[in-house]
Amino acid sequence: VNTMKNFRWKVITILSVFVIFFMSGVYPILANRYELPAPAWLRAQELKLGLDLRGGVHLVLRVHTDEALRISTVTTVEQLREALHSAGVTVTSLTATSPTTFRVEGVPQDRDAEFRRIADDQAAANYDRSAGAGGVYEFTMRPNIENNMREDTVTQAHQTIERRVNELGVAEPNISRFGATGDQLLVQLPGVTEVARAKEVIRSTAQLRLSIVEAGPAATEEALLQPYGGKVPEDMEVLSGAGPVEGTSFYMVRRVAAITGQDLRNARPTLDENNRPAVGFSLTREGATKFSRVTGENIGRFLAIILDDRVQSAPRIEGRISDEGRISGSFTQQEVADLSLILRSGALPAPMSYLEERVIGPSLGADSIRAGITASLIGLSLVVFFMLSYYRLSGINAIVAMVMNLVILIGLMAYFGATMTLPGIAGFILTIGIGVDSNVLIFERIKEELANQRGARQAINNSFSRVFLTLFDTHVTSLIAAAFLFQFGTGPIRGFATTLTIGLLTNLFTSLFVSKTLFEAMLRRRGAAAGVSI
Amino acid sequence: MYIFRNTHYDFVRWRWHAIAVSLLLIAAGIATVATRGLPMGVDFEGGTIVIVRFEQMPQIQEVRAALSAGMVRGGEAVVQQYGPAENRDVMIRVRSTGEEIDGQLSAEADAVIAALQAGDLGPFRVEGTEIVGPVIGEQLRRQGTLATVLALTGILLYIAFRFQLSFAIGAVAAVVHDLAIVMSFLVFFQYELSLNVIAGLLTITGYSVNDTIVVFDRVRENLRSMRRDNLPHIVNVAVNQTLARTVITAGTTILAVLALFIFGGEVLRGFAFTMLIGVIAGTYSTVFIAAAVAILLQGKKPLKGQIVAPAAVAVPEARRPTRRRAS
Numbered sequence: 067v068n069t070m071k072n073f074r075w076k077v078i079t080i081l082s083v084f085v086i087f088f089m090s091g092v093y094p095i096l097a098n099r100y101e102l103p104a105p106a107w108l109r110a111q112e113l114k115l116g117l118d119l120r121g122g123v124h125l126v127l128r129v130h131t132d133e134a135l136r137i138s139t140v141t142t143v144e145q146l147r148e149a150l151h152s153a154g155v156t157v158t159s160l161t162a163t164s165p166t167t168f169r170v171e172g173v174p175q176d177r178d179a180e181f182r183r184i185a186d187d188q189a190a191a192n193y194d195r196s197a198g199a200g201g202v203y204e205f206t207m208r209p210n211i212e213n214n215m216r217e218d219t220v221t222q223a224h225q226t227i228e229r230r231v232n233e234l235g236v237a238e239p240n241i242s243r244f245g246a247t248g249d250q251l252l253v254q255l256p257g258v259t260e261v262a263r264a265k266e267v268i269r270s271t272a273q274l275r276l277s278i279v280e281a282g283p284a285a286t287e288e289a290l291l292q293p294y295g296g297k298v299p300e301d302m303e304v305l306s307g308a309g310p311v312e313g314t315s316f317y318m319v320r321r322v323a324a325i326t327g328q329d330l331r332n333a334r335p336t337l338d339e340n341n342r343p344a345v346g347f348s349l350t351r352e353g354a355t356k357f358s359r360v361t362g363e364n365i366g367r368f369l370a371i372i373l374d375d376r377v378q379s380a381p382r383i384e385g386r387i388s389d390e391g392r393i394s395g396s397f398t399q400q401e402v403a404d405l406s407l408i409l410r411s412g413a414l415p416a417p418m419s420y421l422e423e424r425v426i427g428p429s430l431g432a433d434s435i436r437a438g439i440t441a442s443l444i445g446l447s448l449v450v451f452f453m454l455s456y457y458r459l460s461g462i463n464a465i466v467a468m469v470m471n472l473v474i475l476i477g478l479m480a481y482f483g484a485t486m487t488l489p490g491i492a493g494f495i496l497t498i499g500i501g502v503d504s505n506v507l508i509f510e511r512i513k514e515e516l517a518n519q520r521g522a523r524q525a526i527n528n529s530f531s532r533v534f535l536t537l538f539d540t541h542v543t544s545l546i547a548a549a550f551l552f553q554f555g556t557g558p559i560r561g562f563a564t565t566l567t568i569g570l571l572t573n574l575f576t577s578l579f580v581s582k583t584l585f586e587a588m589l590r591r592r593g594a595a596a597g598v599s600i
Numbered sequence: 601m602y603i604f605r606n607t608h609y610d611f612v613r614w615r616w617h618a619i620a621v622s623l624l625l626i627a628a629g630i631a632t633v634a635t636r637g638l639p640m641g642v643d644f645e646g647g648t649i650v651i652v653r654f655e656q657m658p659q660i661q662e663v664r665a666a667l668s669a670g671m672v673r674g675g676e677a678v679v680q681q682y683g684p685a686e687n688r689d690v691m692i693r694v695r696s697t698g699e700e701i702d703g704q705l706s707a708e709a710d711a712v713i714a715a716l717q718a719g720d721l722g723p724f725r726v727e728g729t730e731i732v733g734p735v736i737g738e739q740l741r742r743q744g745t746l747a748t749v750l751a752l753t754g755i756l757l758y759i760a761f762r763f764q765l766s767f768a769i770g771a772v773a774a775v776v777h778d779l780a781i782v783m784s785f786l787v788f789f790q791y792e793l794s795l796n797v798i799a800g801l802l803t804i805t806g807y808s809v810n811d812t813i814v815v816f817d818r819v820r821e822n823l824r825s826m827r828r829d830n831l832p833h834i835v836n837v838a839v840n841q842t843l844a845r846t847v848i849t850a851g852t853t854i855l856a857v858l859a860l861f862i863f864g865g866e867v868l869r870g871f872a873f874t875m876l877i878g879v880i881a882g883t884y885s886t887v888f889i890a891a892a893v894a895i896l897l898q899g900k901k902p903l904k905g906q907i908v909a910p911a912a913v914a915v916p917e918a919r920r921p922t923r924r925r926a927s
Binding site: 128245246247419420421422423425427430433437438440441442444445446448449452453488489491492495496498499500502503506507513514517532535539540542543544546547548550559566 | 606651653683687689700704705706725726728729730731732733735736739743747748750751754755758762795796799802803805806807809810813817821841842844845848849851852853855856858859860862863864865866867868871872875
């Protein structure tokens with residue numbers, strides 16, 4: 067009676083596991099395809115397809131964190147220069163020597179103490195100062211500050227890209243850290259076909275700054291620099307204008323910007339006074355305060371609007387401007403729309419470059435799905451045919467276990483929100499193979515036990531208890547191999563590793579528990595005396 | 601139905617011949633790599649692949665001519681039909697990419713497309729591009745090697761823990777053997793090393809060890825009843841006992857993988873080929889290599905199972921277990 071009760075519980079367990087996983091994994095796929103009734107949340111459970119099957123863009127970018135460090139060092143240098151200037155301390159040179167270091171030369175002997183006080187005031191928080199000999203000082207960024215700054219730069223780039231991608235309206239994008247070097251970002255955009263535009267929008271640094279023009283425009287750099295003895299003053303820089311012909315206009319602007327992209331509150335497409343497309347922007351409160359001070363002090367002079375180190379335009383400051391402005395230049399409608407989007411989403415803290423670009427067209431993906439499914443079905447039927455003809459009734463047992471295995475596998479993948487990739491389909495086929503192997507191992511053992519003149523029931527019990535250890539060891543070693551596939555981190559290979567790992571786990575359940583229960587059922591129906599059809 | 605019933609082939613006797621054959625194949629593989637180099641796909645070497653779908657399928661030579669005429673070093677591009685003929689897809693591969701840092705990585709892809717447009721090939725659509733810069737290629741190469749080495753180490757430790765060190769080394773030697781054989785065949789048949797092929801290689805690692813463990817597990821079990829026998833004999837009995845399972849499993853796996861190889865499409869072909877050769881090599885190495893190495897290393901030293909069990913408990917019937925099994 068007790069074994070009867072036990073058996074009933076086993077059957078109930080198996081049936082409920084089957085129903086649960088069928089409903090959560092297989093049914094949503096069928097429901098979406100054949101428009102069967104299903105609540106929306108269940109439909110949304112459908113197994114997601116990876117980029118290689120549904121088409122899309124896969125990009126790996128590198129964030130040039132060095133550039134962010136350089137900007138920070140240059141800013142510190144300029145602030146120090148201002149402070150020294152207003153204190154009346156003159157040095158012969160003050161220059162950034164690398165992204166994380168700067169050097170001061172020619173500090174007068176009698177002002178040394180004062181220089182140290184000012185320098186520590188400006189830079190001690192982030193830079194270590196050398197002891198200083200003969201009026202020469204080296205400043206080096208502290209390692210922890212450098213690491214934090216690199217980390218922040220990548221995080222900020224990550225967030226900025228996320229905002230931009232969302233503004234582009236891509237469904238289910240994936241943006242994440244990538245690689246071991248810490249400065250790479252992965253961007254996956256399913257279903258996107260306008261690749262060139264997406265790439266530009268993501269990568270545009272759109273470093274906007276507005277600076278007072280000191281001289282220019284001039285047709286050549288020499289003409290511009292003539293009044294300065296051919297040398298660019300230390301607090302100035304020469305930029306080229308964004309005219310239709312490269313290198314026909316040059317400006318000299320102040321290094322310290324009046325405002326930058328970080329001071330923007332909003333940006334939107336608009337038209338300039340000549341009805342050409344332009345970008346209108348408004349400023350944050352702090353930005354407006356700074357801007358109104360600078361414009362108020364410089365009425366009558368020119369203000370360069372600089373985007374990625376090119377002067378877009380340099381209008382005359384007619385009066386104090388507080389919180390609104392306009393960027394005009396020779397833009398098209400599309401460029402203006404994209405530029406507004408990029409400025410709105412915030413500037414990237416550093417330039418980026420692409421390390422990898424993969425574009426999969428939707429029809430290539432469809433071809434892959436078709437090929438994958440064909441291969442799976444043919445492989446499956448070959449295995450089914452073999453198992454039935456070789457193991458007869460027990461073959462049905464193996465096939466039930468195999469189907470069960472696949473149903474649980476799909477159900478679990480849907481539950482974990484895993485994506486189905488083409489190598490994932492290969493993982494399915496491999497799972498079928500592993501499942502069949504487990505059954506073969508058990509069946510061959512049963513045959514051996516039967517050959518040793520054991521009764522059917524004892525042969526089955528012995529085989530399952532002996533095979534358990536073998537299956538355990540083989541599955542653990544396969545799991546070790548699968549675990550290292552995750553090393554590759556992303557994309558199709560991870561899909562393969564996921565499928566294989568889940569498949570290995572479910573297979574232990576189906577081959578040990580489901581198969582055994584089926585054998586028990588067979589013995590019950592036919593009676594132990596009738597033996598096993600194997 | 602039975603395919604192998606009560607066999608007693610002397611596999612262990614043939615171990616030296618088997619090792620010789622394997623070493624010969626591997627040596628041929630190494631010689632081929634030495635002369636022709638290991639063919640790396642864009643995943644590991646970096647490079648540009650463009651897949652275009654033509655409205656009217658042109659001759660491959662025409663595509664080559666258009667590339668030679670229309671782009672710098674376009675004559676070096678590899679041009680192949682991609683997938684079934686009715687798709688009219690052509691794959692073009694160049695070994696270089698655009699500048700990674702200060703330019704457009706996609707410059708080479710753009711050049712290919714421009715050259716095709718300039719050539720008189722009729723309308724086409726770009727179906728897909730794969731551009732991998734040298735940085736990522738280098739990174740993947742490192743990760744691939746690391747993943748394989750770590751997986752092998754993990755497996756080695758696990759088997760040493762569960763069985764014995766000599767068995768662990770035998771199993772890993774068999775895996776290394778399989779990987780070397782598969783690599784040799786990949787080189788012979790001009791398959792390029794790609795991410796999918798690496799996935800195949802790691803799967804083979806799992807499969808091969810899997811196969812070996814089934815035999816070792818039987819050896820472990822037999823040690824209890826065959827305490828007086830020497831190791832080569834115990835191993836040989838275990839190989840024979842599991843022979844049916846070994847062959848049937850290999851057969852069904854080959855059926856499934858063959859389906860993948862023939863019908864699985866272009867992307868999975870390298871993976872399926874790796875698996876196909878790997879399953880055959882893995883089965884062969886289980887029978888011939890793994891056990892041979894384990895026997896070689898173990899020498900006359902006692903085995904774990906034999907130390908633990910006191911000899912006095914040996915049951916009389918255990919004296920001649922092979923005859924019982926063989927009858």
